[in-house]
Amino acid sequence: MKLYSDPISTTSRPVLHFAAETGIPLDLVHIDMMSGGAQHPDYLRINPNGIVPYLTDGDFSLGECSAILKYLADRVASPAYPVAVRDRARVNEAMDWFATNLHKDLCVFGVYVAVMPPEGLDAAGIQALVAYGRNRAARWMTVLNDTMLADRDFVCGDQITIADYLGATFVSFGEAGGFDLSPWPNVAAWMRRMRERPGFAPAYDPFYAWLAERARQTQGAAA
Numbered sequence: 570m571k572l573y574s575d576p577i578s579t580t581s582r583p584v585l586h587f588a589a590e591t592g593i594p595l596d597l598v599h600i601d602m603m604s605g606g607a608q609h610p611d612y613l614r615i616n617p618n619g620i621v622p623y624l625t626d627g628d629f630s631l632g633e634c635s636a637i638l639k640y641l642a643d644r645v646a647s648p649a650y651p652v653a654v655r656d657r658a659r660v661n662e663a664m665d666w667f668a669t670n671l672h673k674d675l676c677v678f679g680v681y682v683a684v685m686p687p688e689g690l691d692a693a694g695i696q697a698l699v700a701y702g703r704n705r706a707a708r709w710m711t712v713l714n715d716t717m718l719a720d721r722d723f724v725c726g727d728q729i730t731i732a733d734y735l736g737a738t739f740v741s742f743g744e745a746g747g748f749d750l751s752p753w754p755n756v757a758a759w760m761r762r763m764r765e766r767p768g769f770a771p772a773y774d775p776f777y778a779w780l781a782e783r784a785r786q787t788q789g790a791a792a
């Protein structure tokens with residue numbers, strides 16, 4: 570199987586993380602987003618959406634990180650994607666919740682708008698959108714803290730599921746964008762558990778190194 574991805578991409582990291590821990594052999598094809606690799610005609614012929622991650626498995630191809638996680642988990646019969654109907658429904662629910670509610674408010678409004686503001690917005694407009702996203706994200710964090718992680722180690726129970734891999738990428742991205750998790754101790758403890766996992770560093774370290782380099786360059790330019 571071939572995975573087109575970039576560790577700089579928030580949606581690539583959960584797939585890289587899960588694959589690393591599950592031992593799924595993936596032939597990694599690096600699509601360098603920062604140099605426009607996702608929009609290159611060669612890549613657009615493979616995935617017309619021009620986004621990563623993207624998986625090919627023989628003559629089958631699949632986009633969307635949530636769908637890729639499910640496919641990979643099924644491919645190796647991973648217990649991280651339970652087969653019992655209600656257990657699976659719970660994992661699907663958590664994955665949809667992370668990919669829509671939390672991702673939209675925390676990552677899109679709360680971080681992307683701040684670091685890559687849409688054209689035509691003045692400073693007050695940017696600030697208002699970011700505040701809107703972060704206020705709504707705080708509400709989702711309370712649900713994550715008080716309900717989904719209230720009495721368990723992982724979002725769907727005491728065993729890790731693919732919902733945790735997906736959720737951790739969005740929460741860690743929010744943190745990297747300055748969203749403080751300290752008001753939500755269960756979320757912070759869950760993130761510590763996720764960071765301690767063996768696949769976390771291989772999947773996430775290139776992103777943190779890229780962020781550090783970006784900060785260094787920004788400081789250098791400002792000096």
Ligand SMILES: N[C@@H](CCC(=O)N[C@@H](CS)C(=O)NCC(=O)O)C(=O)O
Nearest residue numbers: 578579580607619620621622633634
């Ligand atoms: N809904 C997609 C979103 C994928 C996506 O937006 N990926 C971004 C990086 S996080 C991308 O590839 N952007 C292409 C580019 O910046 O050229 C998923 O969940 O996989």
